[in-house]
Amino acid sequence: MTAGAAAALAAAYTHGPGRLVEPGESPRTPAAEGPRVPLTALPGRFGAAVARLLVDVATPLRWEPWNQYNDHRAYPSARAAATVDLVLAVGARRWPLDPVRRALVGDRPPALDGPVRVELVRRRDRLSPGYREFGDVLTELEVGHVAAALVERAAQVGLVARAEGLTVSLAFAGPAEPPPLPRRSSGSGPRGIAADPRPLPRGTLDAVVRAVNHPPAGSPVRDDLRHRLAVRNVEGVADGWYAVTGGLRLVEPGPALPSLQAVFGHPPGTIHLASMNLALVTTGDPAAAVAGDGPDGYRALLRAAGATAQHVCTAAAHAGAFCRPARSTHDGPLEALAGAPASHSLLYLLLLGRPRGAGFAYDLTPLEAR
The missing domain is CATH 3.40.109.10 (NADH Oxidase)
Structure with a gap:
């Protein structure tokens, strides 16, 4: 090496x-002159x-x-x-x-x-x-x-x-009439971040799966990332852990998403993780990436995880959902919950749900019991 x-x-x-x-x-950095x-x-x-x-x-x-x-x-x-x-x-x-x-x-x-x-x-x-x-x-x-x-x-x-x-x-490529940008949201509000308690439409879940599996040409995604999706309260879909690559496949039924609160770095009053509908856990193998691509391999893994997350965030915005990226986690326990291989390290966690209230307006209703 x-x-x-x-x-x-x-x-x-x-x-x-x-x-x-x-x-x-x-720190505040000066603007270029x-x-x-x-x-x-x-x-x-x-x-x-x-x-x-x-x-x-x-x-x-x-x-x-x-x-x-x-x-x-x-x-x-x-x-x-x-x-x-x-x-x-x-x-x-x-x-x-x-x-x-x-x-x-x-x-x-x-x-x-x-x-x-x-x-x-x-x-x-x-x-x-x-x-x-x-x-x-x-x-x-x-x-x-x-x-x-x-x-x-x-x-x-x-x-x-x-x-x-x-x-x-x-x-x-040629003249185009670009559509308006979807209004991206990370779910923030004056009372923290939490998802609407109503079931998430199945179409939102399908949009997330498509975003992972069908990125646009030219994106810096990689096929050596591993994605596991915790699902809760989605219309017509059983709660549990799902494989995402190649399509949605249940690998472990049960209350997967609420168990993530214990390995999350923010308290429920800040980010109410147990209320989320989807949590996408992305891991990768740094040693394999460095062996295959040289010293920049690990950084390329991170960039690919960020690129995949961007496509998921965009899909969520189009579906009227929020997508909150996070790295405030206890990595080892989270990797274990997601069933990551021993050689893998956590790269990213995305939390998704439907915003409470109307878009970006103030929502002064109380959160669910914590």
Whole structure:
């Protein structure tokens, strides 16, 4: 084993059981300096399509004044820290995106008449130092979310996108009339996060399964991830643990989802896990990934888990459900509950249900008895 591979595995295994995280205030990083070119001014026959893509995916779509983390984009970000910067690249020239001003930093770019790239730059420094090396995990997951969101939306705005590593390549496909973005929700409300107590429609479960099994072309997903789905209170579906890959298959009947509360890092008053309808547990084998792909194999696993999660989040939004990504867990016990192989490590946990109340309005009704 090379020194790089050994270092990658050492990092992977410090991210699991026994990790220390002491979240504090997220540092404020200065914006890039220089002239701004509004995205609406991008020249070329598909400048407008690239502009629409960057606006829809990478800029704040709304603010919620009552929410502690009120900057909402088309993908989730730990503590809304936005740990991924986007840079538009044409040949050797590069223009960082200023997402708040919806502009590129730098001189006016050339006409966008041929292929361009969007480079994804990790900004781990935007998470508080208390996350220690676990901040790298959250950043890599977010890279996967952003790359998958770009691929998803590109096809709808007339572009063809392919993600490889930290680059998303874009080419022109043709004129398009993009549909509106679904209104993504993580279920947050003034009284915490909980699911509506009514049964979840079967169609929402089917949409999640399709999102896992049929990602869009160009997405950085991988086929060596393992997914297990805990199901509760879904119309016409027995509670239990299900395999997802290739289709839905019951592997262990019974009350799977409520048992996850004991291995979850947040109390019920913050995230009422036992009320959720679906919990998707994604694991992977870091040693096998590093052996096959070199030192970047483990990071690629995390990015693939983030990409799969983005597709599930989008499917949930289209179905009117929320999708809450989480890594505040006791990893070993959760891996055991999901029946993960001994060589696997937890990569991601997604919690899904129908929001209580009407969309993003205040919901002042009490939660179920805890």
